[in-house]
Amino acid sequence: MAWALVPAAPRLISALGLRRLVLSRPVHISLFITCYNDTLFPRTGRAVVAVLERLGHTIEFRQAQTCCGQMHYNTGYQAEAMPLMRHFLEVFRDDETICIPSSSCVAMIRDHYPKMAAASGDSAVARAVEKLLPRIFEFSELLVDKLGVIDVGAFFPHSVTLHPSCHSLRSLHLGDKPERLLKQVRGLTLIDLPEATECCGFGGTFAIKNVEVSAAMLSDKLRCVLGTRAEVCTAADNSCLMHIWGGLSRQRTGVRCLHLAEILASTEAGEVS
Amino acid sequence: MSVRVGEAATAPEFPVAAKKLVSNAQIRQNVRRATDIIRNKRARVVEEVDDWEQLRRAGHEIKEHVLRHLDFYLQQFEAACTRAGGVVHWASDAAEANRIIVDLIRAHEATEVIKVKTMTSDEIRLNPALQAAGITPYETDLADLIVQLGEDQPSHIVVPALHRNRMEIRRIFSEKMNLPELGYEPEDLTAAARAYLREKFLRVPIAISGGNFAIAETGSVCVVESEGNGRMCLSLPRVLITLIGIEKIIPKFRDLEVFLQLLPRSATGERMNPYNSIWTGVSPGSGPREFHVVLLDNGRTNVLADDFSRETLDCIRCGACLNACPVYRQTGGHAYGSVYAGPIGAILTPQLQAMQHSQSLPYASSLCGACYEVCPVKINIPEILVHLRGRVVEEGHAPIVERLAMKAAGYALETPERLSLAQKAARIAQIPFTHDGVIRRLPGMLAGWTAVRDLAPIPKQSFREWWAKRQKEPRL
Structure with missing residues (x-):
């Protein structure tokens, strides 16, 4: 008789609110905040900490951390990116689980560190990169794949649209992970973004070196965001959001941009300040 | 050796050219409409192929294999083509290729040639070279005809006149063909082009073509097209001159199995091209009596030498990356200052031509990855863009x-x-x-x-x- 209950067990666990307890044993998580979140979006970092601690995990923040080297690497300054990679490898050498709330930085590490390591000709660096890759997780990967949670107990009574971001889509292949997390947030209305997979036009130094084209791409993205009439535009990348917000603010649209973590950190008590 | 890629040596930097185009409402509208249509068609016909990913991998691997053994396959092609009655010429750069072609035409005392779509001829600026030698070239591909009559530059690899709408085309045809009463329905425009071209097909004795694939094993050349103008050029004239880049070689006839699935679906969203012409040397009593192949290097061996970006030469010129690119979709092709526009142009032009002429091109991308996702031969364009940015910085061209x-x-x-x-x-x-x-x-x-x-x-x-x-x- 008891066997008959087995297929229903996950639903039962979920219904009893035990999912978090059963699936995610406390994990010690090292946070790579990324240099621009550290400087420009510290609130995203506080939100990541709030969500993970609420789920019962512990956070390590290594003060020695700086930058993954993405800006230098992608702009053609590969030599300058090399010491940044070496520094990153050194700082996070012993951490089992590393959370990075930025798809583009994760993509930098996954897609380019192996090539940089090979180019360095240093076999110790190559080994360090090889050992690093399975230990890094973008924030929604960490929640869904590693910790097995989609309901993080958030409350956010607003309409939201999700910009899936190029690196999330085409490099990390996050798929519907961000959507699944958002759909569990109480009070939240998720509105599909038309032409969602189109780039917003940020592209790092592209936004400055090719202002006109970047601006044209941004205006297409804004048209789609505004068309949803959502109050908030979210993404797994603050770099895209900085760009989209820059346009929304310039046009005095009143639409906010919030990193996915900031929505997931919100509760009945309010948003992360 | 002097390598030149169209006008790229004197073209303005990408951001400068792009600024002008971004504020041209008509071009933006035309480019957006056309690329939307093609990429939606492509998505539909790619979706229906179960082994698309395997085909992409196969396409990539065949091309990579060829590039690693290019010397062997080129010689095999030359031998097979010669056996079949063709004549193979080798051109190290644009000037040499132009000279060979002009000399061939002069040897027949001809003053006119018909052309079937060849981007490579735009790369070497063949038309101005022909005109300077007193030879009139007639483009017979509808879009190329529009570009030629409009004294314009191509803006797309596959659909060179995509920046034009039919009202503009009507104006060009009406003026240049002297047809004041010409209507503006697509049927009117194609009928006008048909009448204009038919006379040339029947009269002009020499044709110039490009080639999509050159088959080493048999010495055959393959051209795919949609309008039948290619078939006319390849079969009616007495003399056929085919200009192809050395990277267009494939080893065996059966390799077409892969590429003739990848190319039409990626290029025009068709399951198969309406016209697939494959010919081998000359056949007595049928088609041209004389057949020449000009194999063009023009900087390709420099690309071959770079381990990181060699796969640029895998390109089969389908244009899918252009239709997918959010940058290209805002500007159209003219911003790239080269016959090769879009993401593939942004990596090909600066490699063929010295970097200092086209240092802004590797930066003409937000690195969104849409090009890599649709590339039928899996060229990792974003990675090569970043690699070339590294070369721009290394060679001291960065501000x-x-x-x-x-x-x-x-x-x-x-x-x-x-x-x-x-x-x-x-x-x-x-x-x-x-x-x-x-x-x-x-x-x-x-x-x-x-x-x-x-x-x-x-x-x-x-x-x-x-x-x-x-x-x-x-x-x-």
């Missing part, structure tokens, strides 16, 4: 202000202490530019950002400061 800024940023990011200091300094530096909690104008390089976007000021406390403070507080 001095940028170099200094990057050096300074690299220095600041090397240790957390320096990063903290830089954060504090930036917080002070932003004060004069911050009004009512928003930055609306910044100086220097950053002015580009605030030209069209606001910036939120750097918050008072960095994350690392917040964390350090939090660690000191007693926790409940």
